[in-house]
Amino acid sequence: MLQKELVDKLVDEPCGDPVKDGHAGLCEKHYKEYLVDRINKAKLDPLPLYEKDGNIEIILMREEKAVPEKEEDETDDHYKQRLIEHIKREVPLQRGVEAQEPQPAANVQEPAQ
Numbered sequence: 001m002l003q004k005e006l007v008d009k010l011v012d013e014p015c016g017d018p019v020k021d022g023h024a025g026l027c028e029k030h031y032k033e034y035l036v037d038r039i040n041k042a043k044l045d046p047l048p049l050y051e052k053d054g055n056i057e058i059i060l061m062r063e064e065k066a067v068p069e070k071e072e073d074e075t076d077d078h079y080k081q082r083l084i085e086h087i088k089r090e091v092p093l094q095r096g097v098e099a100q101e102p103q104p105a106a107n108v109q110e111p112a113q
């Protein structure tokens with residue numbers, strides 16, 4: 001019982017940065033690290049996920065690529081689209097390479113009775 005209470009207890013963000021709503025109780029920085037970690041573990045194509053989340057620049061940061069800067073008169077949508085195109089050019093290898101080939105069914109012979 002005591003152990004479960006400890007596990008369920010909310011842990012304060014150790015870095016002291018403000019926690020953002022919908023960020024799993026983490027600050028912006030640690031939420032991004034958390035997302036990257038989750039994606040690495042799941043071996044997912046991260047683009048659709050980040051696209052939805054609006055944090056697509058993390059893909060470039062993770063690959064240690066430069067993130068294009070947003071132009072002053074550029075809309076968020078346009079910038080996002082430009083980032084997506086940039087990522088498709090700059091980070092092609094992690095996309096789709098993890099898809100597994102379907103394995104042919106083993107040809108198991110039933111012993112004739």
Ligand SMILES: [Zn+2]
Pocket residue numbers: 013014015016017026027028029030031
């Ligand atoms: Zn933090």
